[in-house]
Structure formats: structure tokens, C-alpha cells
């Protein structure tokens with residue numbers, strides 16, 4: 171044991187450092203379950219803020235959901251919004267501080283069920299904010315109930331025999347819908363199940379923040395995510411389940427990459 | 441200096457919001473107060489003062505936009521009418537819990553449900569007893585004239601920041617739609633970033649500089665002992681309001697045998713009732729609560745030992761009467777008279793009620 175500790179001490183030296191945690195992510199132990207995507211996405215946001223040098227200009231809006239405590243981990247100013255209302259709160263902030271960076275961070279229940287109206291209208295107004303959307307096909311925080319994104323046949327605590335279309339309707343592909351809105355500038359769907367995906371997701375988050383700086387409209391990043399506890403799978407199997415079941419329904423990639431639409435396309439004739 | 445104008449109560453809310461240096465207004469149309477946002481949009485304050493005006497997709501969105509902007513230390517307001525205020529209830533509770541200042545105007549209409557667009561005072565309990573969930577109080581101002589609609593916007597922002605608490609202006613459709621002479625304040629500048637830092641620098645979310653700790657606007661606390669402390673701090677604040685902010689008007693109460701208690705447009709009618717009754721030789725006075733929370737309980741309890749009875753006159757089923765009874769604590773009689781559904785009783789109807797319920801009865 172002590173031999174191992176000595177060896178580790180020998181290895182932990184500045185010259186051997188290949189990767190360091192961004193100081194924008196603090197040292198608090200996260201409350202997320204092992205295998206949960208939330209923590210990885212937090213890290214990516216912190217790194218982007220750090221690398222862009224915008225820690226002192228960024229305000230985050232956390233949701234009600236497992237990431238309600240996002241404000242504990244990323245060292246920036248935060249507002250904690252009511253369930254589903256983060257896009258409205260972010261709108262309020264951005265409208266009075268138009269030159270700051272404002273982002274919302276929401277789960278699928280928060281963004282695509284109770285907060286659907288706020289989500290749609292913020293994007294439709296082309297609010298110059300970043301919206302991060304964690305789609306784990308379940309309500310993690312309240313103990314694994316059906317989300318609007320829950321897949322057909324997927325077992326949750328409120329669909330104990332699997333989601334049934336006759337009763338519960340269809341998995342909501344809200345990102346596809348949002349990409350149609352003229353206020354959306356950049357809409358993408360990413361994931362963080364392996365290092366390559368993590369790197370791509372980080373690039374997308376960085377791009378979203380850059381779109382905000384250019385005031386081109388809303389930048390929306392969905393991250394197809396795992397909820398090992400809600401799915402009742404271990405972290406490895408969660409990733410497998412996500413690849414097999416989520417990716418076919420929620421295919422990864424950019425859905426829109428331009429800027430908000432020209433108003434003249436929608437103008438009255440006279 | 442002190443420009444005089446003939447204006448509607450709702451319009452004056454908008455003008456006062458601009459002139460007192462308001463930073464933002466978020467709202468959603470509903471009768472009888474849509475003129476507030478319409479006036480703001482016509483005035484285009486963003487071109488002169490830089491004030492933001494935005495029509496939201498719902499009252500839920502408006503109050504949460506207010507939350508976001510208020511969290512940046514800005515002077516932010518919204519207005520609505522009864523059903524819209526019900527939709528805002530969760531957001532108002534969050535603002536009270538997170539201790540965010542703002543001004544919320546409720547130009548009340550009749551309920552329950554969609555009710556009527558006619559005036560009413562049926563949201564007294566909602567306004568003074570919380571309205572949303574949890575132990576919280578709003579500071580509630582009840583204007584009885586167009587001038588007070590104006591003055592209470594200015595006062596409302598002062599109090600909201602003094603206590604870091606939402607302030608509600610509880611008006612009704614009569615005062616909102618009424619046209620009267622009003623003296624407007626001169627345009628005041630909006631607060632600069634430096635002023636905002638000086639006033640609210642310890643808690644606002646405007647981007648965290650390297651040498652300060654992050655600020656978090658939240659009402660959430662998982663540790664019960666800390667949460668109880670937060671609750672106690674809020675209660676202590678409400679007690680300070682009770683000690684320092686009670687406002688009322690006492691009219692002809694000194695020699696009164698009977699006192700009417702009424703707020704807002706009901707108080708205007710009761711003022712006339714006092715004159716009618718006094719002409720007939722009945723010594724009647726009027727107490728007009730201006731702050732509904734904190735309620736002027738001390739003055740009512742003082743008069744309770746001097747008068748033969750109080751009549752609470754309200755355009756609802758009898759809500760404020762309960763606060764009067766608590767203040768009187770059995771020392772004299774307390775009766776209620778009111779009309780509902782948007783019916784505004786004339787002064788002599790109130791005088792008849794006074795006879796039937798108190799003097800004869």
C-alpha cells in the first residue's frame with residue numbers, strides 16, 4: 171500500500187501533467203451518480219468558459235432537476251430558476267445585460283415538458299443565449315419517472331410496463347422542432363459517451379458561446395445523456411443502452427448552423 | 441418640475457416606471473390593465489432611458505424574466521390582473537424566497553376563474569397572505585387615486601430595494617381605468633453600473649470578478665437548520681416592515697362613533713358615505729389602509745376601545761374584515777359590507793348598510 175502511495179507521489183509532478191482540471195470547476199465533490207453525464211458536461215462548460223476567458227462575464231441559470239446544484243460546481247455567478255423557467259430567467263438577465271454571456275442548463279423534463287413554452291419562445295425570439303439540454307430520457311431527480319423524451323417501451327417508475335404510445339404519446343424530439351424556428355442560430359445534438367464524443371461536445375459548446383458573442387440568435391446544444399440510476403443500469407451498460415436505443419431515435423450531429431433569419435422574409439407587404 | 445397631466449391610472453403606471461428610472465418591464469396582456477404595456481411600447485423608453493420593455497409569452501414567463509433581471513440588481517416590474525397573478529404565484533414565491541426586489545402591479549378583476557373584467561378587490565387574501573407557497577409576505581400598497589398609482593411605483597421601488605422583497609401594488613379596475621389629474625415626477629436617470637454595485641453589489645449576478653466569491657440567486661437549501669434560519673430571517677424582515685412601513689389615512693375618526701374601513705376605490709366611496717352620514721348627524725369616520733401588508737392593526741386596535749363598531753367595506757366576500765377582527769380582538773363589533781362580481785355600490789348604499797348592520801343591529 172505504502173509502496174503504491176510512494177509511486178503515485180513520484181508520478182504526481184508538474185512535469186508529468188498531461189491534463190489539469192480547469193479552475194473554473196471547483197473542488198467540491200459532485201452529487202451526481204457514477205456514470206451520470208451531468209458531471210462531464212459541467213466540466214466541458216467550465217473548460218470553455220476558462221479557455222474563452224469569460225468567467226467574469228458569464229451568468230448561468232440552473233434548472234430544477236438533478237442539475238439544480240450546478241451552481242455549486244462551476245465558479246461563476248448563477249441564478250437557480252423555477253422548474254422549466256430557465257429560458258425566461260435567462261431572457262431577463264440577457265435583456266438587461268446584453269453584453270454578458272448567459273446560458274441555461276436544463277434536463278428534458280425541465281426543458282421539454284413543464285418549460286416547453288419558455289423554451290420555444292426564447293428560441294423563437296432568437297434570444298442571444300446558450301441553452302444546454304441534457305436529454306437522459308427520464309426524470310432523474312424525482313426518482314425515474316417518464317420524461318417527454320422517454321422511448322417507446324422504456325420502463326420508468328410511471329411507465330412500469332414500458333412507455334405506451336396510446337397512453338403517453340411519442341418521444342418528443344424537441345431539438346428537431348427548435349431547429350425549425352427562425353430565431354435559432356446553431357442547433358446541435360451531441361453526446362459524451364467516449365473521449366471522441368466528449369471532444370466533439372466540447373467543440374459544440376465552445377461554438378455555442380461564440381455564436382452568443384456574435385449575437386446571431388439562440389445557440390442550442392442537446393447532449394444525449396445517461397441516467398444510470400434512473401435506468402437502473404451500471405455506468406458501462408448505461409452507455410451501451412444509450413448507444414443502442416437513444417442514438418437511433420436522437421441521432422447526433424448539427425441540425426442548424428447559420429444565424430437567426432432575416433426579418434424581411436416575414437414582413438408584411440405594406 | 442412636477443408636470444401636471446390628465447391620465448388613466450394604468451397609463452400613469454407606465455409613465456412612472458419610465459420616469460423613476462426603471463430598467464425593465466416584462467408583461468402579458470390582460471384586461472383591465474393592458475394599457476400599462478401599450479403605453480410603454482408607445483413611449484419606446486429603450487430609445488431614451490434604455491429601459492427594456494418586452495411582451496412575454498405568458499405571465500409565468502414574465503415573472504421569471506423579472507426574476508432574472510432583478511437578480512442583476514436592476515429595477516424591474518410587471519403588471520397583470522387577477523388570473524395572471526395566479527399564474528405568477530410560483531415565481532413570486534421564488535422571488536420572495538430568493539429575496540429579490542421588484543414591483544408587481546395587480547389591477548384586480550372579479551373572480552373566481554375567468555370571472556369578470558369588471559373591478560374587484562377579491563385578491564386581498566392572495567396579496568396579503570402570500571398567494572404562492574411557503575411562508576412569505578409581499579409589501580402591499582393599495583392606491584386610491586391615479587396620483588397614488590404614480591407615487592406607489594416610485595415608493596414601491598424604494599421599498600423593494602430597502603427590504604430586498606417584492607412589492608405589490610394592489611389596484612383595482614376602477615383606479616386602473618379612472619382618468620384624473622396627476623403630478624408626474626421629472627425623469628430620473630437609471631442607475632449606473634457603479635450605483636448598482638454600491639446598492640446591491642453583495643448579491644447580484646453580473647459576472648464574477650476574480651477576487652470575489654460567486655453569487656448565487658436561489659431559494660433552495662437542503663439543510664433544515666440553515667433553511668429554518670433563512671425562514672426566520674425572512675420573518676424578521678416582515679416584522680421590520682410591520683414596525684416601519686405601516687401607512688394609512690384616518691378621516692374624521694377623532695369624534696367618530698362608527699368607523700368604516702376600506703382601501704382603494706372602496707375608500708373613495710366610503711369618503712362620500714362619511715359626508716352623507718355626518719349630514720344626518722351620525723358621527724362616522726374612515727380608516728383607509730394604504731399598506732395592506734403590513735396592515736394598520738395598531739390604529740384599529742386603538743380605536744376599538746373608543747367606537748361602537750367598525751364596518752369593513754370591500755368589493756369581495758369579506759376578506760380584510762378578518763384582519764380588522766384580529767386587530768380589534770373582540771373589543772367592539774366588526775361587520776362587513778361588500779358587493780361582488782364587478783358591482784360598485786354607491787355611497788348611500790354603504791350608508792344604508794352601516795345603519796342595518798351596525799347602528800340598528
Ligand SMILES: Cc1ncc(C[n+]2csc(CCOP(=O)(O)OP(=O)(O)O)c2C)c(N)n1
Pocket residue numbers: 234235236237253276277278279280281304306308309310311312317397
Ligand atoms: C413546479 C414543479 N413541479 C414539479 C417539481 C418536481 N420535480 C423536480 S425535478 C423534476 C424532473 C426533472 O427531470 P429532468 O428535467 O429531466 O432533469 P434530470 O433530473 O433528469 O436531470 C420534477 C418533476 C418541481 N420541483 N416543481
Ligand code: SF4
Pocket residue numbers: 201202203205206207208236306310311396397398399400
Ligand atoms: S439520477 Fe440520473 S441524472 Fe440524476 S445524478 Fe443520478 S444518474 Fe445523473
Ligand SMILES: [Mg+2]
Pocket residue numbers: 277278279304305306307308309310317
Ligand atoms: Mg432528465
